[in-house]
Amino acid sequence: MGRILICVAFFAVLLLFGIASIFFNSSFDSLCTFISLFTNRLFLRFRFLFCHEVSAKKSRDVTELQIGVKYKPETCSIQAHKGDKVKVHYHGMLIDGSVFDSSYERGDPFEFELGSGQVIKGWDQGLLGMCIGEKRKLKIPAQLGYGAQGSPPKIPGGATLVFDTELVAVNGKTSTSDKNTEGDEDL
Numbered sequence: 001m002g003r004i005l006i007c008v009a010f011f012a013v014l015l016l017f018g019i020a021s022i023f024f025n026s027s028f029d030s031l032c033t034f035i036s037l038f039t040n041r042l043f044l045r046f047r048f049l050f051c052h053e054v055s056a057k058k059s060r061d062v063t064e065l066q067i068g069v070k071y072k073p074e075t076c077s078i079q080a081h082k083g084d085k086v087k088v089h090y091h092g093m094l095i096d097g098s099v100f101d102s103s104y105e106r107g108d109p110f111e112f113e114l115g116s117g118q119v120i121k122g123w124d125q126g127l128l129g130m131c132i133g134e135k136r137k138l139k140i141p142a143q144l145g146y147g148a149q150g151s152p153p154k155i156p157g158g159a160t161l162v163f164d165t166e167l168v169a170v171n172g173k174t175s176t177s178d179k180n181t182e183g184d185e186d187l
Helices: 002-023 029-060 121-126
Strands: 066-071 085-094 099-102 110-113 135-140 161-170
Touching: 121 135, 121 161
Parallel strands: none
Antiparallel strands: 066 135, 085 099, 085 110, 085 161, 135 161
16 A cells, blocks of 8 residues: 555656646746655655565575676686585575574685585585685575475575685685695695
């Protein structure tokens, strides 16, 4: 009901502005400027109310993996491929922004074999081709995350997950050098 009133008020002001500009053309420029400013503010409020609800609904209904590159190094000598052992720092959140896990907070990146099913499918897919030092935001739908069952108590069933990720190492190699960081090379 409230949205209908906003729409009616918005169009009434636009109509008033149109009539004023026809009858009072340039002699009442200040009136027209005032009406124009008023309609702009009303339009912005209307757009915020309408678009905010639509985008919030869309963000809850994520059905495909969404990958956003936040940072990519200028040079990319090493990329993550299926079967590589990768180290990833991450910050995991629900769609409402509540944090459920963070390797950054622990100070310890997570290590696993990419593409082997050791992690959720959204990670196996979303980290492929990533360069060492690259940062990505992954928006993972439930079917590529923890599904309908979730991972209680922090992740409810059907939850869309958001991860800020950073690839730290691939097969023991970091972006700073191609030397093995595991310490098992000959000195």
